[in-house]
Amino acid sequence: MTLTAEHATMPVLGRLPMHSSRAEQVAHIAEAARQIRIQDLKLVHYAGAGHIGGDFSAIDILATLYGAVLDISPETVHDPERDRFILSKGHVAGALYTTLAAFGFLPVQELATFLKPLSALNGHPNRNKVAGVEANTGPLGHGLPVAVGHALSAKLDVSLRRTYVLVGDGELQEGSNWEAMMAASQYQLDRLTVIVDRNRLQQGATTKETNDLDPLPDKAAAFGFAVVEVNGHDHGELLDVLSAVPFRPGKPTFVIAHTHKGHPISFMSNNVAWHHRVPDAAEFEQALKELK
Amino acid sequence: MTVLETRSIADQPRYDCRDAYVETLAQLAEADHRIVGVVNDSVGSSKLNSFRKAFPDRLINVGIAEQDMVGVASGLANGGRIPFVSAASCFLTARALEQIKADVAYSNTNVKLCGMSPGVAYGELGPTHHSIEDIAWLRAIANMTVIVPADPIETAAALRWAAAVDGPVFIRVSRMSVPKVYADDYSFELGKAITVREGNDVTLISNGTVLWRALAAAEQLAAEGISARVLSMPTVKPLDTEAVVAAARETAGIVTAEEAVAAGGLGGAVAETVVQQHPARVTILGFPEFAPTGSAGYLLDRYGLSADGIADAARELVRTGS
Numbered sequence: 001m002t003l004t005a006e007h008a009t010m011p012v013l014g015r016l017p018m019h020s021s022r023a024e025q026v027a028h029i030a031e032a033a034r035q036i037r038i039q040d041l042k043l044v045h046y047a048g049a050g051h052i053g054g055d056f057s058a059i060d061i062l063a064t065l066y067g068a069v070l071d072i073s074p075e076t077v078h079d080p081e082r083d084r085f086i087l088s089k090g091h092v093a094g095a096l097y098t099t100l101a102a103f104g105f106l107p108v109q110e111l112a113t114f115l116k117p118l119s120a121l122n123g124h125p126n127r128n129k130v131a132g133v134e135a136n137t138g139p140l141g142h143g144l145p146v147a148v149g150h151a152l153s154a155k156l157d158v159s160l161r162r163t164y165v166l167v168g169d170g171e172l173q174e175g176s177n178w179e180a181m182m183a184a185s186q187y188q189l190d191r192l193t194v195i196v197d198r199n200r201l202q203q204g205a206t207t208k209e210t211n212d213l214d215p216l217p218d219k220a221a222a223f224g225f226a227v228v229e230v231n232g233h234d235h236g237e238l239l240d241v242l243s244a245v246p247f248r249p250g251k252p253t254f255v256i257a258h259t260h261k262g263h264p265i266s267f268m269s270n271n272v273a274w275h276h277r278v279p280d281a282a283e284f285e286q287a288l289k290e291l292k
Numbered sequence: 293m294t295v296l297e298t299r300s301i302a303d304q305p306r307y308d309c310r311d312a313y314v315e316t317l318a319q320l321a322e323a324d325h326r327i328v329g330v331v332n333d334s335v336g337s338s339k340l341n342s343f344r345k346a347f348p349d350r351l352i353n354v355g356i357a358e359q360d361m362v363g364v365a366s367g368l369a370n371g372g373r374i375p376f377v378s379a380a381s382c383f384l385t386a387r388a389l390e391q392i393k394a395d396v397a398y399s400n401t402n403v404k405l406c407g408m409s410p411g412v413a414y415g416e417l418g419p420t421h422h423s424i425e426d427i428a429w430l431r432a433i434a435n436m437t438v439i440v441p442a443d444p445i446e447t448a449a450a451l452r453w454a455a456a457v458d459g460p461v462f463i464r465v466s467r468m469s470v471p472k473v474y475a476d477d478y479s480f481e482l483g484k485a486i487t488v489r490e491g492n493d494v495t496l497i498s499n500g501t502v503l504w505r506a507l508a509a510a511e512q513l514a515a516e517g518i519s520a521r522v523l524s525m526p527t528v529k530p531l532d533t534e535a536v537v538a539a540a541r542e543t544a545g546i547v548t549a550e551e552a553v554a555a556g557g558l559g560g561a562v563a564e565t566v567v568q569q570h571p572a573r574v575t576i577l578g579f580p581e582f583a584p585t586g587s588a589g590y591l592l593d594r595y596g597l598s599a600d601g602i603a604d605a606a607r608e609l610v611r612t613g614s
Contacts, residue, residue, distance in 0.1 A: 152364060
């Protein structure tokens, strides 16, 4: 079975009205995340490819950013003063496309083209093809330096626009990130927020078994960042933390979001096999049931 | 031109193209607040001290971190700035090649990459510091424009052109002293060869620090009754294929001469064109191997990139016929 328009059926949620209560916002994010996961599950299942484990790890963060944090909308997607979000772990493009569709940046029907010939929805995001994508990513260790450039340009403009970048934890093994962190600190880019999707798994093994990142909070602090740790699947915590940056004036923020690859699906969660495995029919039905 | 004039080109005052670079960059920055410099600790080697003094906030020094430097430039461009990345070409292009590919070229961001001291300018420092591969690497990347200016006038003109267009550009900025080849009213035109000397027996195609040597070679040949056309090819990509095909059709063959590896650069581009559009003889002069230590001038001579070496190659082409 291939991905067709009938499988791209998620509701477009849009933004809540201004001055919504925190409880309303959290509920909105939670429902968005649920819908995004259902659609992303279909995306990967029917396309026969994708990175569902990393998608599900990051979706609560993406839903919080687009649902309540980022000052950006489909109408302001090219406004120079928009906030910027860069998905550095570009292999979870499916999660980003589905999130953008959920918030009206991308026609939901277009999700049906994911990975098909000539689709704008490549396996890795392209800023010139998809409105809302700020950087072409895929090779790891690129998003953070680019985000530093965004934040620097905002600072030169004396603008209040913010830059958020989501990096995978395994991705932090790329040295370019640490070059960028030094520069972010040197230039006191306190409107830059790095969010680490800390699921502790990379492609084939744990980060600890591969090239251990710990003590990650200490390392980030030593590079001049204000470090905050959150439960990356708790929408309330994510909302509070990501809305409240910077935590220290003059310092960029480093949010370590503790997550599980494949969350919250029972047989995927924290299971390294689900880096880019595709759910078969039975697994698809089971996952769908768990998300309903 | 006469032989005497040829001697005079070699005897003319020499210029470091980096001076034209910094002077032009400052003029551009004065006129357009979007222009910023981005460097990897290379303020001195890019001669940007005066720029830093004039625009302290607009010279961004990320330290010795080339991958970050190019990524930062891409982000700056997204924020509406026009970054001129200025770093030794050997480190800029080799160390940040994936960033150049993904963050600049594939992303089609408005970043200008200025490869300083390219070729064998750092002769004595050895092959780690020679940047003879940069043209071949960058020419292979889609969306990337590759410009190799021959003198300070062309360097300034290419910079002005690059600042005015939206998109990725790579410009080589030489530190090896060269005489002026162009008059002050020269204006750069993308993808256009300039016939700097008419001729019908053989064609010399060159750019960068070797162009004036090709002109000197043409003078030697003229004294022997060989009429050599000299094409200046500042834009390696996109290449002026019409001029190349005309040369292939109208002369006995083509000699390319550049301060770069013999595979994949200007010579490669010319050969690809000729082979596909009008088969003709092409002799490619460049570096066939990692060069040994020695001054830039010594290395150019050693690998046939002197006036004598270029003239020898042209003579051989004419002698063996087409």
